[in-house]
Amino acid sequence: MRLATLVLGAALAWTGAAHTADFSSRNAPDPIGTTALVITLGGAIVDGDVERFGREASKSSPDGERVVVELRSPGGSYVEGLLLAAAFRRAGAATVVRGGAECYSACALAFLGGAEPLRDVGVEGDDIPNQPPSRTLEPGGTLGFHAPYLDVPEASYSSATVGEAYRAAVDGISLLIQLADRLYVEPTELPRLLEPDRNAAFMVDTVDAVRSLWIDYADRSLQFRNLPSITPSMVRNACINRWYHRQRRSALPGYGIATRAMRDFEEGSELLDNGEVGLGFGVRTVRQGTKRSWVAFTPITMTPDGKEFLWCVFDSGLGSPRVLYRAAGTVEELFEPLGDGDFWEFSSSEGIVNPDADVGVPNGMLIVMDTVPADTPLAGVASVVASYQSEEKGLAAGR
Structure with a gap:
């Protein structure tokens, strides 16, 4: 039985195909002077986005071209956001929220998967590589985490629907706890990301938020x-x-x-x-x-x-x-x-x-x-x- 959709951030419920994530890619210079495959993910995150990302990432050159994922999304499927984070790490793809872009909830979870290029395999029994994180927030970009809440369609509050939604919530939180350390997030800090309620978010807009989450804030004006x-x-x-x-x-x-x-x-x-x-x-x-x-x-x-x-x-x-x-x-x-x-x-x-x-x-x-x-x-x-x-x-x- 398909899990009920978990929706995060900004009290948005995404259901129509017109709102699914849009993937596009281009080749562009990266900061170290080489060429990177830049993949842009925009729109709501939905089931199947991991496969869509994989198709775009396969366009990178076989000689190890850097993959960078630009994120701009209001949120979407909680589980798919986490699976995207794992996919980014497996691909050795960096993540970035550009100035003027917004990345909330499920998008923010996906952002945490940004990683350095592949150097080694994961630990025994774990297929997620262990390379250091590479996730960048540019000045003017917006990054916000949100506790999961359940998107149950109106007039569908049957015991079966609510039970399914509850199981989805438990499975989603369990997946976050399971992946946290692999995403270089301290598990004991997870309550900060999950505390906000339906109408609030944990915004990454302070020194503490950026540095404790090992995010590179791309402002080099102070030396x-x-x-x-x-x-x-x-x-x-x-x-x-x-x-x-x-x-x-x-x-x-x-x-x-x-x-x-x-x-x-x-x-x-x-x-x-x-x-x-x-x-x-x-x-x-x-x-x-x-x-x-x-x-x-x-x-x-x-x-x-x-x-x-x-x-x-x-x-x-x-x-x-x-x-x-x-x-x-x-x-x-x-x-x-x-x-x-x-x-x-x-x-x-x-x-x-x-x-x-x-x-x-x-x-x-x-x-x-x-x-x-x-x-x-x-x-x-x-x-x-x-x-x-x-x-x-x-x-x-x-x-």
């Missing part, structure tokens, strides 16, 4: 090399955001956790009388090769056993900043591997966590967006950075 300085607030934000976003988790709860960690450190330092009171946020001079630079440090949480702090060390990086993490009980213990002040030795020491090395995705490095509060709207990043620059003193070498 560290063009900033006059980096301020204390920027460091704290970067330290918190990067720790959680590298795990594909929302950083929003991390701000309160970091505040408590700093308070606990200060109170503990006072009790121990170890000379580290006031170093819950500090700056010190280091060497990087033959050049001098500075690093800032602050605790952001406790280790799972509650015995040490997890410290963030913000490396000013001679124009290319990054953050590192290390567990230690005190500042003295934190910088024990620093030795004679060579930061390169410290950064390669045992126990260092380097998100830039671990994430392994094209947009995985620290960017200016990471230095503002996680709930900052994408359109407001530049103004927040400008306010920090005007209101706070930039950091420089210290202890």
Whole structure:
């Protein structure tokens, strides 16, 4: 028996053939200078779209031409959207929502399947390849997730129809949970995508939404090399955001956790009388090769056993900043591997966590967006950075 259609987003019910998704393709240059097969998917997502995509993708050249899928759709079949996401990964197809385009609900689920070109097969017993994600949201594009709701035709509220719709909902949610990790979405974050009701959506319009979902927001207007300085607030934000976003988790709860960690450190330092009171946020001079630079440090949480702090060390990086993490009980213990002040030795020491090395995705490095509060709207990043620059003193070498 065919499952009742699950419809997502904008309270739309799509039933007529005239509203089915429209696929078209063309060859176009991609950002790295090669030619890509660009497939455009527009209109409602319906059963059979996976096969339609496959026919378009088969037009790519046999020498491994890049496949990019442009999405613009109000939604449609929940299950088909997820199956499209899996199909995109199997094809090594990147996804993009262009400026001015809208991609809601089932379309947003399909968007999550954007992937780097095929490099390996999936894990044993899983035919979905494991290559890193490649999904891009351009400025001016709209991306929104929605909880599934059931499209039951009017005057069809029989027990059989409702039961069929309920089973469809259960099957759909089950499929999302099953695929989440394969789509590089943290399963524990799924409630954020499913919380909105029939008349609302989880919009990908904040720093937290973009970075926790490992989406490349294609705005390169802000670069560290063009900033006059980096301020204390920027460091704290970067330290918190990067720790959680590298795990594909929302950083929003991390701000309160970091505040408590700093308070606990200060109170503990006072009790121990170890000379580290006031170093819950500090700056010190280091060497990087033959050049001098500075690093800032602050605790952001406790280790799972509650015995040490997890410290963030913000490396000013001679124009290319990054953050590192290390567990230690005190500042003295934190910088024990620093030795004679060579930061390169410290950064390669045992126990260092380097998100830039671990994430392994094209947009995985620290960017200016990471230095503002996680709930900052994408359109407001530049103004927040400008306010920090005007209101706070930039950091420089210290202890």
